[in-house]
Structure formats: C-alpha cells, structure tokens
Amino acid sequence: MVLPRFLKRTPLHVAVIVIVALWSLPTTGLLISSFRPQNDVVTSGWWTVVEHPFEGSNWTIKNYSRVLESDGLWRALANSVVVTLPATIIPITIAAFAAYAFAWMKFPGRRMLFGGVVMLLVVPIQMTLVPLLRMYSGLNLSGTYVGTWLAHATFGLPLAVYLLYNYISSLPSEIMESAYLDGASHYDIFRRLVLPLSAPALASFAIFQFLWVWNDLLVSLVFLGTDSEVATLTATLNELVGSKGEKWHILTAGAFVSMAVPVGVFLGMQRFFVRGMLAGSVKG
Amino acid sequence: MAGVVLKDVNKVYPNGYQAITDLNLEIADGEFLVLVGPSGCGKSTALRMVAGLEEITGGELSIGDRIVNDVHPKDRDIAMVFQNYALYPHMSVADNIGFPLKLAKVPKSQIRARVAKAASILDLTDQLDKKPGNLSGGQRQRVAMGRAIVRQPKAFLMDEPLSNLDAKLRVQMRAEIASLQKDLGVTTVYVTHDQVEAMTMGDRVAVMKRGFLQQADTPQNLYDKPANVFVAGFIGSPSMNLFLVKLGGTIEAPTIELGDQTLQVDPSALEGRSELTDFIGKDIVAGVRPEDISDAGLADEDERSPGETITTTVHLMESLGSEIIVHFPLPVESFSIMDAEFEGEDALEVATDSIGRTIYVARVSPRSQARLGESISLRFDTGRMHFFDPSTGLAIRD
Numbered sequence: 001m002v003l004p005r006f007l008k009r010t011p012l013h014v015a016v017i018v019i020v021a022l023w024s025l026p027t028t029g030l031l032i033s034s035f036r037p038q039n040d041v042v043t044s045g046w047w048t049v050v051e052h053p054f055e056g057s058n059w060t061i062k063n064y065s066r067v068l069e070s071d072g073l074w075r076a077l078a079n080s081v082v083v084t085l086p087a088t089i090i091p092i093t094i095a096a097f098a099a100y101a102f103a104w105m106k107f108p109g110r111r112m113l114f115g116g117v118v119m120l121l122v123v124p125i126q127m128t129l130v131p132l133l134r135m136y137s138g139l140n141l142s143g144t145y146v147g148t149w150l151a152h153a154t155f156g157l158p159l160a161v162y163l164l165y166n167y168i169s170s171l172p173s174e175i176m177e178s179a180y181l182d183g184a185s186h187y188d189i190f191r192r193l194v195l196p197l198s199a200p201a202l203a204s205f206a207i208f209q210f211l212w213v214w215n216d217l218l219v220s221l222v223f224l225g226t227d228s229e230v231a232t233l234t235a236t237l238n239e240l241v242g243s244k245g246e247k248w249h250i251l252t253a254g255a256f257v258s259m260a261v262p263v264g265v266f267l268g269m270q271r272f273f274v275r276g277m278l279a280g281s282v283k284g
Numbered sequence: 285m286a287g288v289v290l291k292d293v294n295k296v297y298p299n300g301y302q303a304i305t306d307l308n309l310e311i312a313d314g315e316f317l318v319l320v321g322p323s324g325c326g327k328s329t330a331l332r333m334v335a336g337l338e339e340i341t342g343g344e345l346s347i348g349d350r351i352v353n354d355v356h357p358k359d360r361d362i363a364m365v366f367q368n369y370a371l372y373p374h375m376s377v378a379d380n381i382g383f384p385l386k387l388a389k390v391p392k393s394q395i396r397a398r399v400a401k402a403a404s405i406l407d408l409t410d411q412l413d414k415k416p417g418n419l420s421g422g423q424r425q426r427v428a429m430g431r432a433i434v435r436q437p438k439a440f441l442m443d444e445p446l447s448n449l450d451a452k453l454r455v456q457m458r459a460e461i462a463s464l465q466k467d468l469g470v471t472t473v474y475v476t477h478d479q480v481e482a483m484t485m486g487d488r489v490a491v492m493k494r495g496f497l498q499q500a501d502t503p504q505n506l507y508d509k510p511a512n513v514f515v516a517g518f519i520g521s522p523s524m525n526l527f528l529v530k531l532g533g534t535i536e537a538p539t540i541e542l543g544d545q546t547l548q549v550d551p552s553a554l555e556g557r558s559e560l561t562d563f564i565g566k567d568i569v570a571g572v573r574p575e576d577i578s579d580a581g582l583a584d585e586d587e588r589s590p591g592e593t594i595t596t597t598v599h600l601m602e603s604l605g606s607e608i609i610v611h612f613p614l615p616v617e618s619f620s621i622m623d624a625e626f627e628g629e630d631a632l633e634v635a636t637d638s639i640g641r642t643i644y645v646a647r648v649s650p651r652s653q654a655r656l657g658e659s660i661s662l663r664f665d666t667g668r669m670h671f672f673d674p675s676t677g678l679a680i681r682d
Contacts, residue, residue, distance in 0.1 A: 174370035177337055182384035182435070183358030192383075196374040 034252035035059050041249045063253035067240075071250065072228055073257050076236035080214060080261075082145060083224070083232055087152035087213045088206055094153070095160030096168075096202065100190050102161070103169035104176055114165065120158040128155075129222050136223065143230065148223045155219070156209050167201035168194055203269050211262050233258045286348030286361075286438040287313045288334060288471055293343035295329050295495075303329045304495045307343070311439075314469045316462065317500075318486030320476055322518070326495040327475045328443055334473060335364050335441050347438055358387075363432035364441040368448060369424045371416040371431075378403070378412040381430040388435075402434040405464070422453045429461070433468065440465070440472040446481065458485060479519055483507070491515050511679055513672040516571050517621035522609060524571045525644040526619040528674060531568045535561050540570050543615035543641075545594045550667035556682050560671060563680070569619045571670035574609070577646035580661035581653055593663050598654050599637055608648050612662065613641035619674060 032046040037060045040048075049058050067073045101107075102114045132151065133142065141147030171194065179189050195202075213219075217234040224230050226239060237254050244250050288311040295304040304326045311317045319327040332338040334345060336357030345353055352360050363384070371380050378399050379386075385395045403409045406426040416424055425445060432440055445461070446454045462485045465472050476482055482489045483503040490500035491514070499511040510516035516524045533539035538549045538560075554560050580593045600611035618634050635643040646662055654660050671680040 172368060172370065174366040174368055175372065178364065178366060178370040178431075179372075179383070179387075181335055181337070181357045181362070181364050182431075183356075183387045188387060193372060197372075 030252050030255060033248060034063055034256050035061065036249060037062070038247070038249045041252075063249045064257070067250055067254045067257065071236075071240060071244075071254070073233065073236060073254060075228060076231055076233045077257065077261075079230055080233040080258075083148055083152075083220065084210060084213045086145075086149045087156075088209045090149055090153040091156040091160050091209060092202060092206055095157055095164050095205075096195065096198065097190070098157075098161045099164035099168045100186075100194050102165050104189070104194075105186060114161075117158055117161050121162065123158075125155055125218065129218075133222060142223065143225050143227070145224075145230065148220060151219055151223050152209075152213050152216070156212070160205055160209065163205050164198065164201055168198055171197055207266060207269055210265055214258075214262055286471060287311055287315070288439055288473065289344075289346045290330070290334070291344040291346075293330070293333065293345060294341045295326070295333060295338065296341045302495060304333075307495075307497055309490060309497065309500060311471055311473060313471055316465050316472045316474065316485060316487045318474045318476060318482040318489045319492060320479055320482035320489055320518075321492035321498075323477060324494070325492040327477075327492050329495075330492070331364075331441050331443055331473055331475045334439075335362060336360055361435075361438040362441055363435050363437040363439075364443065365428045365432050365445045367444040369416075369428040369445075371424060371427055373416050376413050376415060377408060377419070377427050377430075380416065380427055381408075381434050384431060384435045398434050399430075402430045405433065406430050421449050422457060425449065425457055426460075429464070433464075433470075438471065440470050440474075442472065442474045444476050445474075447476070447478070454481075461485065479521065483519070489519075491518060493518075509679070509681070510571075510670065513569055513571070513619060513677040513679075514621045516670055516672065516679070520573060522574045522645045522647070524573050524670070525577075526621070526672075527570045527572070527614075527644075528617045528619045529568060529570055531560070531563045531566060531570075531671075533564070535564060538564065540568075541616075542594055547592045547594060547664055547666060549592075549669060550665075552667040553669045553671075557671060557680050558682055559680050563671075563673075567674050568680075569672040569674050569677075571672065572664060573668070574645045574647040576665040576668045577648070578663045578665070579610075579646075579648040579652040579654060580663040582649055582651055592666055593661050595659060595661050597659050598656050599643055601654060601656050603650070606650060608650055608652055608654065610646045610648055610652070610654055610660065610662075611635075611643050612646065612660065613637040613643055615641045618642045618644070619672075621677075 029046045032049060033041055036046065036049065036058065040058065052058060068077075098117070102110060102117075136142040136147050139147075141150070175193060175197075176189055179193055184192070215234065216232075217238060220232040220235050221238075224232065224235070226235050228236070231239070237251075237258060240251060240254055288309075290307050290309045293304060293307040294302070296302050307326075307330060309317070319330060321327050329338060333340050334347075336352075336355070340353050344351055347360055347362065372383065375383065378396075381402055382395045382399045385398060390398075399412070400409070403412055406429060408423065408426055408430060411419060411423060411427075416427060419427065425448075428445065442461075446457050449457060458481060474481075474485060483506075486503060488500055489503050489506055491498040491506065493514050499506060499515045501509075501511075506515060506519050510519065510524075513526060517526055527540065527542065529540045529542065531538055531540060532546070533549075535554070536551065538551070538554065540547050540549060594614075596612040596614060598610055599613050602609040602611075613636070620634065637643060648654065648662075672678065673680055
C-alpha cells in the first residue's frame with residue numbers, strides 16, 4: 001500500500017511540533033507571567049490561566065507600565081539603541097572597506113595583515129578589558145558612549161572582516177575586471193558593485209552584531225557602567241534582578257521589553273538571509 | 285578606429301612561468317582576428333595583455349599609433365567581452381550598458397540616447413528595464429556586447445564569449461557577432477578554443493601553442509597550407525591523419541610504406557616541395573585530411589579523385605547523414621602533436637585497436653557500402669598530401 005505523502009511525513013511533523021512546543025514553553029510562561037497581576041504570579045503557576053483564558057481579571061498590563069516608567073526602562077531602552085546602532089554600523093563599514101581591500105587590492109603585506117586580523121578572532125574579550133579600561137581612563141573615554149562604540153566595534157571587527165572577506169572574495173573577478181577596464185576606480189567598484197552585491201552578507205553580519213551588542217552585559221557594564229543616564233537595558237535589568245529579585249511580574253515584563261527589539265530586527269531583515277542577489281550575473 | 289600591433293611581446297609570471305614568447309602580430313584596422321589554441325596556449329593571456337589586465341613583461345604593444353604598454357586600461361580605448369558576461373546583476377540592462385559612460389561622466393541625456401541606440405542595434409529595446417537575471421543566455425550575451433559597443437572603442441576584445449551558450453544559440457550568436465563586427469568595422473581580437481568559431485568568424489586566425497604563435501593566416505590558408513604539423517593537426521575536424529613513415533622510391537615516383545602496403549605518391553604532391561628530395565629514404569610525417577580518403581568501392585561515381593588504394597577493415601563507423609566517418613586501423617605509427625613534456629604522458633595516448641594498430645579516420649560518401657568489421661578499400665588522394673619534417677615539425681614547402 002502506498003501511503004500519501006502527508007501521511008508518510010506525519011511522524012516528522014509530530015516530532016517537529018513537539019520540539020517547537022518544548023522549546024518555546026519557557027518563553028510562553030515568561031510571556032504569560034508578564035501579563036498577570038502580582039498576586040496571581042506569587043500564588044499560582046502561569047499555566048493555571050489556561051483554564052480561564054478569557055477572564056479579564058487574570059490579565060493586566062500594569063507590569064509593563066511599571067517597569068517602563070518607574071523602573072526607568074524607557075530610558076534604558078533609549079540608551080541601548082544609542083549604544084547598539086553605532087556599534088553595529090561602525091564595524092560593518094570599516095570591515096566592508098577592509099574586506100574589499102584584502103580581497104581585490106594588491107599591496108605588499110596583504111596576506112600577512114589579513115592573517116593577523118584572522119588571528120585576532122581567538123583573543124578572548126576578557127583579556128583585553130583591563131588594559132583597555134586603563135587606556136580609557138587616561139583618555140577620559142570611560143563611561144562614555146564613544147568609548148563603548150569603539151570597544152564593541154573593535155571586538156566585532158575581526159569576525160566582520162573575515163566573514164565579509166569570504167563573501168566579497170567570491171564575487172566573480174570578471175565583474176571587477178570589466179568595471180576596471182571601463183575606468184572604474186577601486187572606490188567606484190566598491191561603492192557601485194561590491195556594496196550592493198554584498199547586501200546579503202552585510203545584512204546577516206549586521207543582524208549578528210546587533211544581537212550581540214543588544215544582549216551584551218559585560219562590555220556595557222565595564223565601559224559604560226550602571227549610571228541610569230547611560231546604562232543599557234541589560235545593565236538596568238541586571239540591577240532590577242538585584243533590587244527586585246522576588247518581584248517576578250516586574251522581571252518578566254522587563255525581559256520582554258528587552259526581547260521585543262531583537263525579534264523585530266530579525267523579522268524585518270530575515271529576507272536578506274534568503275535572497276540570492278547574484279542570480280543572473282554569470283551563467284549559473 | 286585603429287590597428288593593434290604586438291611586437292616581440294613576452295609574458296613571464298613572477299613564478300618564472302613563461303606564458304608568451306616573442307609574440308608578433310599585426311592586426312589591421314577593422315580586422316577580425318581570432319586567437320585559437322588548446323588550453324594553456326597563452327591566447328587568453330595575450331588578450332588580457334592587450335586589455336591591460338596583465339602587465340607586459342617585454343616587447344611593445346601599440347593600439348593605433350600609440351605604444352600603450354604603460355597606459356591605463358581605460359585610456360587604451362578598448363572594450364572587452366568576458367566569457368561569463370560579467371554583467372552587474374543588481375542593475376537594469378540599461379544601467380549595465382550605460383555603466384562605462386556613467387563612469388566616464390557622460391551627461392545623462394547623452395547616455396540615454398547612446399544606450400537606446402546600442403539596444404536597438406542588438407534588439408534589446410524591450411529588455412532595457414529588466415535585470416540580467418531575467419534574461420536568456422543569448423540576451424545576456426547581447427547585453428555584454430552592448431556594454432562594449434556603447435563606448436565606441438577602437439578595438440573589441442572578446443574572451444570566449446560564446447562558450448557558455450548552448451550549441452544552437454552559439455551558431456546564431458556567431459553569425460550575429462561576425463556581422464555586427466562587419467557593420468561597425470571595429471578591430472576585434474577574439475579568443476576561442478573552438479576551431480569552428482575560429483574558422484567561421486575570423487578574417488585571419490592566429491594559432492598558438494604553449495605561448496608560441498604557430499601561424500597567422502586566413503582560415504582557408506591555415507587549412508590548405510598549415511605551416512607546421514601542430515596547425516595541421518589542430519585545424520580541421522576530424523583532424524588530419526599524420527603518418528610517421530619512411531619516404532621511399534625515387535623523386536620521380538615517391539612512395540610511402542603504410543605497414544605492409546605501399547602507397548604511390550602522386551608526383552603533383554611534390555610540386556613546390558623541392559626540399560622533399562632530401563627526405564628520400566628518411567622518416568617523414570605524411571598528412572592526409574580525412575576527406576582526401578574515399579571509398580574505393582565507389583570509384584565509378586568518384587572518378588575525379590585520383591590516387592592509390594589500400595585495404596583495411598572498418599573499426600568504427602559514424603554516419604552523419606551527409607557523410608560517413610570511417611575509423612580504420614593501420615600498423616603505422618601516428619605523429620603526435622602533443623608533447624609529453626608539457627601535456628603529460630596521457631596526452632600522447634592514441635586510439636589503437638586490440639592488436640595495437642593505430643586508428644586513422646576517413647570521411648567517405650554516404651553511399652559507401654562500408655560495414656562494421658568488414659574489409660574496405662580506401663583510395664588516398666595522394667596529390668593533396670602534406671609533408672612535415674618530423675624533427676622540427678615544420679611543413680616541407682618552398
């Protein structure tokens with residue numbers, strides 16, 4: 001007997017659904033808890049709402065207004081954006097230029113320099129914190145946004161150069177040669193050809209770097225500190241855990257505030273992961 | 285418009301590999317010159333040196349009256365078409381064609397006009413807003429051509445532009461490119477490894493091997509009067525049969541021994557080959573084109589073809605409708621145009637039958653009664669034989 005295709009694949013589908021359910025269970029619990037009144041959170045489990053999902057008294061958005069306003073998460077959210085956007089854009093810009101130069105410009109010491117950049121991949125961040133911080137105190141960069149941007153950019157650059165180099169060096173050489181014959185300078189080739197063609201690689205690295213900086217606690221704690229004027233979302237949440245460790249309804253809401261932005265970024269840019277920009281350039 | 289002249293041009297790579305040795309070529313204004321040869325013969329390197337993508341190690345390259353060895357590619361006033369088209373996938377067809385003009389800072393209105401003109405020549409007017417990804421192979425090829433002609437350069441350089449197309453389209457584009465070149469009258473250097481392209485498109489064809497120019501001449505002259513045994517074997521399909529034999533008999537009645545059979549060579553083959561006298565009794569390479577061997581059984585119909593008959597068996601038959609390719613064995617060594625030192629021992633391997641006789645090829649009339657495995661009489665048109673010196677490979681001709 002021949003089973004229809006969808007029946008044959010049923011075990012696979014069931015397995016996938018089970019895994020997805022297990023995987024998202026903690027997040028679901030977190031989400032539900034963040035919308036429950038304080039009393040309910042401390043007296044019963046989040047799954048009890050499943051019995052009366054449409055009962056209004058089970059739900060509240062007070063937790064969110066509380067963390068955002070009186071606990072200062074609005075401010076922290078803004079600080080995080082101020083830290084994250086430049087800390088994403090700066091390394092990508094530098095890395096794209098560097099990757100093009102390493103891939104397509106001929107200059108003495110090119111391979112050595114590139115090897116050096118790749119070797120930096122293995123340097124642990126923690127090793128650099130103390131010397132960097134000392135240098136920053138001398139330069140008055142400690143506790144400033146500029147210092148934090150530079151730190152994030154530096155830590156992100158080796159991987160960024162490496163990833164973008166791999167992509168850019170695999171672009172067909174004839175495209176560069178053709179433009180070169182037509183009188184394009186390296187800058188023309190970079191700006192008009194390499195940048196647009198590298199959009200998928202740039203976007204995927206942008207997502208990595210954005211998430212890394214957004215979720216970072218270590219660097220922002222060390223270089224920016226916990227002063228509420230400048231503290232990022234992660235640093236502020238960390239403070240909340242210390243001062244309001246027993247107030248679950250507050251912490252769950254805070255956690256969701258910090259998650260919302262990365263999810264939005266990912267959904268907005270995920271098409272870049274899929275799109276094959278090179279289609280049609282050369283015969284495939 | 286201008287000619288291109290290469291004078292004693294050499295290319296040595298930093299690792300010491302000599303890609304091109306003393307290349308001398310004069311390409312006249314408006315001429316279509318095809319560079320052809322097996323892979324690694326230096327034809328692409330030569331083209332890339334003319335383009336300016338490779339530095340010239342020694343010698344002189346001029347375009348027009350100007351020596352351009354050290355001139356930047358964009359100032360050489362040439363346009364190149366690449367094998368994989370090298371289109372810019374994120375730009376529309378119009379932007380692709382107009383890109384060189386945009387770089388040259390030509391005013392926008394003028395760019396539009398020139399792109400439109402190029403597009404109409406190439407029948408691309410309806411495709412101008414599309415991206416290259418949405419075009420067929422032939423259309424992409426035409427966009428690449430458009431990008432070259434829009435600059436109105438002094439010379440076109442084309443690097444195997446048709447090798448990515450399927451066979452039928454290739455034939456069509458071959459004719460299109462050739463006629464476009466005639467209309468525009470622009471000097472063109474065209475690189476290919478396909479000898480059919482070389483023969484059909486070129487005003488002249490330059491055959492190269494391992495960085496050395498072998499012969500540059502019109503297609504018909506290459507075919508009829510190959511300068512050496514390499515050109516003889518490379519041009520023509522199926523290739524010329526090259527028998528390594530002893531020239532016997534006398535100068536009035538020369539013979540060659542094909543195994544146990546003796547072939548009387550028509551004295552007319554010796555006309556203009558006075559040097560051949562010195563080869564009596566010595567080894568020689570005798571070349572016979574497959575079409576100069578016919579089925580002796582059809583002699584009544586084919587009385588015009590003179591010559592001598594030998595008997596052999598049919599090893600393999602390929603019927604093409606208009607002709608039959610007969611493969612037959614002879615106990616005669618074949619002269620290899622390949623070189624073990626460079627192409628490796630494998631390249632020397634020749635087709636043989638089960639008892640080690642070399643397989644040769646004849647192109648006979650489709651009316652031939654040849655049967656696989658049966659014996660056949662083949663008539664050699666010995667008056668059209670070619671002779672080469674086996675030690676130098678050069679043609680024996682005055």
